[in-house]
Amino acid sequence: MSDIIQLLPDHVANQIAAGEVVQRPASVVKELLENAIDAKATFIKLIIKEAGKTLIQVIDDGVGMSVTDARLCFERHATSKIQSAEDLFQLDTKGFRGEALASIAAIAHVELKTKQENDEVGTEIKIEGSEVVSQEACVTPKGTSLSVKNLFYNIPARRNFLKSNAVELRHIIDEFHRVTMAHPDIKFDMFHNGSEIFNLPISNRRQRIVNIFGGKTNEKLVPINEETDIVTISGFVGKPEYAKRSRGEQFFFVNHRFIKSAYLNHAVNAAFEGLLKDKNHPSYFIYLEVDPTTIDINIHPTKTEIKFEDEHALYAMLRSTIKHSLGQFNVAPVLDFDRDSSMDTPYEYKNKQAQSPTIEVDRDFNPFKEEKISGSGSSSSSQRSFTSFKKEPAGSWENLYVGLESDLATNSPNSDSEETQFSTVEFESTEVTGSLFTEEENKELSQYTAYQLKRKYIVTTIKSGMVIIHQNRAHQRILYEELLRNITMASAVSQQLLFPLKISFSKKEFALLESIREQLENTGFVFGEMSVGEVQITAIPSVVTEKEVSELFERLLSDLENDVPETGFSQTDALAKSLAKTLAVKTGVELAPEQIQYMANSLFACTEPTITPNNKPTFITLTIDEIDKKF
Numbered sequence: 001m002s003d004i005i006q007l008l009p010d011h012v013a014n015q016i017a018a019g020e021v022v023q024r025p026a027s028v029v030k031e032l033l034e035n036a037i038d039a040k041a042t043f044i045k046l047i048i049k050e051a052g053k054t055l056i057q058v059i060d061d062g063v064g065m066s067v068t069d070a071r072l073c074f075e076r077h078a079t080s081k082i083q084s085a086e087d088l089f090q091l092d093t094k095g096f097r098g099e100a101l102a103s104i105a106a107i108a109h110v111e112l113k114t115k116q117e118n119d120e121v122g123t124e125i126k127i128e129g130s131e132v133v134s135q136e137a138c139v140t141p142k143g144t145s146l147s148v149k150n151l152f153y154n155i156p157a158r159r160n161f162l163k164s165n166a167v168e169l170r171h172i173i174d175e176f177h178r179v180t181m182a183h184p185d186i187k188f189d190m191f192h193n194g195s196e197i198f199n200l201p202i203s204n205r206r207q208r209i210v211n212i213f214g215g216k217t218n219e220k221l222v223p224i225n226e227e228t229d230i231v232t233i234s235g236f237v238g239k240p241e242y243a244k245r246s247r248g249e250q251f252f253f254v255n256h257r258f259i260k261s262a263y264l265n266h267a268v269n270a271a272f273e274g275l276l277k278d279k280n281h282p283s284y285f286i287y288l289e290v291d292p293t294t295i296d297i298n299i300h301p302t303k304t305e306i307k308f309e310d311e312h313a314l315y316a317m318l319r320s321t322i323k324h325s326l327g328q329f330n331v332a333p334v335l336d337f338d339r340d341s342s343m344d345t346p347y348e349y350k351n352k353q354a355q356s357p358t359i360e361v362d363r364d365f366n367p368f369k370e371e372k373i374s375g376s377g378s379s380s381s382s383q384r385s386f387t388s389f390k391k392e393p394a395g396s397w398e399n400l401y402v403g404l405e406s407d408l409a410t411n412s413p414n415s416d417s418e419e420t421q422f423s424t425v426e427f428e429s430t431e432v433t434g435s436l437f438t439e440e441e442n443k444e445l446s447q448y449t450a451y452q453l454k455r456k457y458i459v460t461t462i463k464s465g466m467v468i469i470h471q472n473r474a475h476q477r478i479l480y481e482e483l484l485r486n487i488t489m490a491s492a493v494s495q496q497l498l499f500p501l502k503i504s505f506s507k508k509e510f511a512l513l514e515s516i517r518e519q520l521e522n523t524g525f526v527f528g529e530m531s532v533g534e535v536q537i538t539a540i541p542s543v544v545t546e547k548e549v550s551e552l553f554e555r556l557l558s559d560l561e562n563d564v565p566e567t568g569f570s571q572t573d574a575l576a577k578s579l580a581k582t583l584a585v586k587t588g589v590e591l592a593p594e595q596i597q598y599m600a601n602s603l604f605a606c607t608e609p610t611i612t613p614n615n616k617p618t619f620i621t622l623t624i625d626e627i628d629k630k631f
């Protein structure tokens, strides 16, 4: 039999290697940014088009490459960073495998322009699928510009596997965050589809974090500092009261490299013990510096795990350092009502297609006319139009808001903490009855008077006993179902604003906003000019008042920040949840008798009245038997 073993041609080997190195556009971003940092750049510009699917370009002012190096850098195992395997244990660069550029060039159209400081001219090379298409001298500033176009153009299966632009962009931004946070001494700029979404000047770590996550972050940070023989710990932890349900901002950097470590994460959580509400996660930005010979960087190109020589000691030090700082900065325990952003998909709306909103302009609207307060019986589109879906008489919804709007507006920035004062009792979920009431009981519900208890609960009776409804949670459920219906089944109704609202967002918030723009439009928002820093809103859903808009966006973006769902429906669902949470009448608000009644009736008209959109019980029942037993 003849020989059958063949050596794979280089471009095939490169394509295979690319499968490991490049999973998605964000992997390319990481490799290119790291190369620029290794090249000692002081200013790095990242330019992205269509979430990296059509263009990823990194421009740096680093050392550049000679003509020969420019050609060589695309060869496999071509690296300037190590010469022998021992060098691996002394690494202070990001790269070392010499594989990234070769892999990227195998699966994209790549253009390199580079020049070293003392050279007259630079080199320009174009490569497509590992083949050099052209190489010539060019005029270019000192440093390197590398463009990667049409990623995976020759591997359709991989290209099709890419997620939506919103998701891919989020991965890129995550990567960008990690790299830029590790290097505040480098200026970074990032553009997406022609607009600047980050502009990070050279700064200290704290400023860098604030520049990335927005001005509000500053007050949340508690510095940590510790220096020992084996490790230098610095950075910040978030104050416990800002902890969130979703694992958002959690970063470890070891020797300027972002890493993941479940073990060290545990140490941080241990330090926060007793300070956090159940299931909440602290944010942290922790920088560790250790002797490079005491760590083992996983040699897999994309893994971010690392092995420490003395893990146990590190754990103990980290824990006590954080504990100490939290104590020193007098961070007292604060219990917070849940900010849940778990996104699950309920029942029958799943397969429904969203429809674009229609705008109804109220031509009779006169802003100088006295504002109607009760609005009962009115069907004017500039008022809340939830009622169109209700069996209840029109206006009952608005009644619920009488006297409430000013309340919401004044309390909005800290509605969470406002809730805290009233919310010391948690429901026992075991007490929830899964079944609905009989028709008879329902009738009774509306006959009997309902009372408000402690501005938090609504108490009413049924034949078999009594029902205690959590007003805030119940309202969340009611609103959530209304919103879903509005968005998915009928067209959402917008109210045109006389003067566009202008809201400013951080760069990151803006990017997020753009990615959910379509879904927001489905809920009834209409956007005017949108630019980084300022967004104009020309119409809002009829279920929202103008005053609520900015709080609503703040809440929504923070809920979605760490978890932009991919599909249209779960995005809609996430929006509905967040909006419902923001708009729901808060604990501590006194309700008028008809509002109390409305709440009880509407809750039990819901498809799933027993729980909030985030699976918290909305009411409990106490049967006569149970009451009897207590006597």
Ligand code: ADP
Residues within 6 Å of the ligand: 031, 035, 036, 039, 060, 062, 063, 064, 065, 073, 078, 079, 080, 081, 094, 095, 096, 097, 098, 099, 100, 101, 102, 143, 144
């Ligand atoms: P590695 O980073 O592991 O060495 P890469 O394939 O990423 O492998 O890069 C290969 C080589 O190309 C690097 O070792 C470096 O010498 C050179 N190089 C890559 N990017 C740049 C850049 N932006 N500036 C200067 N040199 C670069």
Ligand code: MG
Residues within 6 Å of the ligand: 031, 034, 035, 094, 095, 096, 100, 101
């Ligand atoms: Mg590299």
